[in-house]
Amino acid sequence: xxxxxxxxxxxxxxxxxxxxxxxxxxxxxxxxxxxxxxxxxxxxxxxxxxxxxxxxxxxxxxxxxxxxxxxxxxxxxxxxxxxxxxxxxxxxxxxxx
Amino acid sequence: xxxxxxxxxxxxxxxxxxxxxxxxxxxxxxxxxxxxxxxxxxxxxxxxxxxxxxxxxxxxxxxxxxxxxxxxxxxxxxxxxxxxxxxxxxxxxxxxx
Numbered sequence: 001x002x003x004x005x006x007x008x009x010x011x012x013x014x015x016x017x018x019x020x021x022x023x024x025x026x027x028x029x030x031x032x033x034x035x036x037x038x039x040x041x042x043x044x045x046x047x048x049x050x051x052x053x054x055x056x057x058x059x060x061x062x063x064x065x066x067x068x069x070x071x072x073x074x075x076x077x078x079x080x081x082x083x084x085x086x087x088x089x090x091x092x093x094x095x096x097x
Numbered sequence: 098x099x100x101x102x103x104x105x106x107x108x109x110x111x112x113x114x115x116x117x118x119x120x121x122x123x124x125x126x127x128x129x130x131x132x133x134x135x136x137x138x139x140x141x142x143x144x145x146x147x148x149x150x151x152x153x154x155x156x157x158x159x160x161x162x163x164x165x166x167x168x169x170x171x172x173x174x175x176x177x178x179x180x181x182x183x184x185x186x187x188x189x190x191x192x193x194x
Binding site for chain 2: 004005008012013016037038040070073080083088
């Protein structure tokens with residue numbers, strides 16, 4: 001049985017390939033569908049209708065509209081690091097009470 | 098209930114904090130224990146006794162011996178991207194048969 005972190009790695013790979021299909025990269029539309037399914041609260045809470053365009057633009061490497069696994073991973077990294085920063089602040093505030 | 102990718106993000110954060118404790122960073126010893134528990138095959142297959150030292154050195158930002166969440170994430174990124182590259186090659190070879 002894989003460890004929790006091995007399972008994390010597997011899930012990231014399989015999620016990417018599930019949405020990328022045989023092409024091996026995500027288009028803007030693939031990424032939008034992936035975000036809607038996997039981060040349902042994220043796009044809903046975006047008041048900016050151009051949020052997806054901005055995400056695509058920010059993923060520097062994919063100016064050709066193709067998101068490869070590395071770019072996908074860097075997006076997950078940014079989301080997770082932001083979540084972690086928020087979590088650490090919350091924990092510190094809780095510790096002060 | 099969180100989606101699979103939300104669960105992935107949670108697991109990465111909680112794994113880091115489980116081993117980092119209240120200090121908020123991993124020492125070389127914490128990282129060794131984390132790697133042993135979460136990637137049991139990895140260190141076992143390393144014939145190089147200095148593998149952990151090399152990993153620590155490679156994690157550029159932690160020359161002070163402290164691995165923060167971002168550095169931890171970059172280590173997981175490198176492992177996962179390497180696994181994905183291997184997976185893609187295997188899939189291509191399978192496709193050719």
